[in-house]
Amino acid sequence: MEHISFLVAVVIITALAFDFTNGFHDTANAMATSIATGALRPKIAVTIAAVLNFAGAFLSVKVATTISGGIVNEKAGIHPSIIFAALVGAILWNLLTWLRGLPSSSSHALYGGLIGATIVGVGFNGVNFNTVVTKILIPAVASPIVAGLAAWGATKLAYAITRRGNEKTTTKAFKTGQIASSSLISLAHGTNDAQKTMGIITLTLVSVGALPKGALPPTWVIVGAGAAIALGTYMGGWRIIRSMGKGLADIQPPQGFSSETAAAAVILTSSHMGYGLSTTQVCSGGIMGAGLGGPKRELNWSMARRMVYTWGLTLPAAATVAGLAAFVADQGTWGVVVVGAALVAGSGAMYLVSRRQPVHAGNVHDTAAVEVTPVPTPPATAPVTAPADATIAA
Template sequence: MEHITLLIGIVIVTALVFDFTNGFHDTANAMATTISTGALGPRVAVAMSAVLNLVGAFLSVEVAKTISGGIIDEGSGIQPEVIFAGLVGAILWNLVTWLAGLPSSSSHALFGGLIGATVVSVGLDGVNGDAIVMKVLIPAVAAPIVAGIATLAATRLTYRLGRDRSPEDTAKGYRAGQIASAALVSLAHGTNDAQKTMGVITLALVTGNVVAPDSDPPLWVIVSAGLAIALGTYLGGWRIIRTMGKGITDIQPPQGFAAQTGAATVILASSHIGFALSTTQVCSGAVMGAGVGRKGAVVRWSTAGRMVIAWVLTLPAAGLVAGAAALLADQGNAGITAVAVLAVLACGAIWMLSRRKPVDHTNVNEVGTQEPVGAVTAALRSVAPPPAGAASAAPEDDTSEHTPEQTPTPAAASSTTR
């Protein structure tokens, strides 16, 4: 194996930084509903998720192959500085959406960054359009819809099967199921998302002639990527956990179990066939499906709408930032240094902004300020006004269907508005 140059070393470190941000950005995928329902304490939940993300990184390399030899043409003249610029775009978009508390896709940020930097430096010939459509765009549209519909059906079936049992009788079993399904989502996340960084590092090694094209990720790449995403997961993306656990809908244990089981099934199936889908979109779709599936539940469609907008913007936004970084990096060592300095300054500024209103394990389950009534809410209330209990529990949120039999108790209503 040839010597790893300084530039390739910088790319590897930057890729691991992205992997770290991917970890804390996507912790909510596995643990938001588990934390919001109280099935596990926040610290215990993220620790368990971190360990299982690490284990999942060793289960497959199919997604890594899609990244290293599928989306970007290895033989098109891609240089390590192009990959560096793509990673910078992905990291900055991850941090911006984390600051906003939006569960956007780290995966699509990475894809957008790599595509944008490649197009600027090499041209459209450096991008495999068919692979992007078949293994990125189609799964991006289909996966959250499939997860949402499956979870909606599972939630309704769950409540139907337990309709003759009191919530107190079933809560313990459902919470145990939530813990098991959350563990499965964490394992699936490590299997899918950690591999994306493995693929990027392998791509950098190929462009530097360190390993042969079409090679599997070396063992040290798998270990380092797994450790980076596990560390990020342990630190917890508390802002996004709050949005997914409390901001979309008020999750009960049966819904949490259904959402996590549905999401894990979709992610693991996609990882097996090499689809580098967004675990964030899958889990968010499952949570929305769980909200619609429970009669009387509150679904905050305005929050969901902002999430969808972030999903649509992720690829082009990360691509634009990465393209600008690639233009600068192509100027040589001075350009690469400038990109690195600007990236560090931008990351520092985002961190300082986040300290104005910190969110951590102590306040992650607190509900934020209420939002103005949206068009969906107004239309629904004009046709079928919600019951008094449900209305008092969430007077300002977009809602799904309400029935008098499912009206929250006063205790439940007060717990959701704390």
């Protein structure tokens, strides 16, 4: 019993830690283009995103009664050490991609972690590969393309319609529209992703008999998950915000509004239809489409390629790390301690490496690519502008 409660405590803490990384990894989805076009000042943007993510956590607990939406067979013996291993794989992948400034899907990292840990801990029969293909892989390929096409078409129309309008009025109005569209994405993100953490904690408590079967998340779980994702969002994954806001194209207000509207439409429609969507991929696809649809028809293809490779790697990489972690954690308490120590050490190391080239609210508008390895940096796509808000760099 003592072993169980130790493990449950570790799972809850790790789940909240994952929720935190999910928050700061995904701030960019909603806010990168609003920050890039100047619709919102960086600190204001992350504050709005954090508040809306927190509020979103309270809007619905509909999907919080499942960990995975049917991807792994939760009745086939998913025990806390498997969930712990899955979270470790997801967190480490999230941090590695953040370090490199690449937007990758936190949901895919979590699903990959669950799949890897389940294969090692339960066997291949614990994973519903049919669901993996229909609910994750196909939407993962389709959704960024749909968002990209929609953003491309919308950008063309936005420029065509407002061509003869007053430029100052147009810019100001599109910026105002961006505040609404990016807020909607933030709220949807909080609702979707905070629920995943609630589901993990709730089902862990159910699995050890601390809650009755089929119980809804207790209030402290909802508050905890909402607070963790909001805090993570407020920290702002500035490296990823820079990549998405400045690294793909020089986004102007009509493009920002089009890409955010496309992302919000795809996210809300597909979650309504029951697809396990990736907010990150949808938003990145929208930005790429808006870049190509704009008057300059520009897209930094090398950055786009790096993002797509990362998306492809997310599931297998998180699965591999989680599988390894599941094998070690299954050895008993010492195994859990070893995996926990590895998680803390790995996270700490990546944080230290990130300090070599810090990105924060004050220099988020610079266009230099985040590069932590001694590879020559690719040429900037747009003239480097002096950060107008250098004063708020704390």
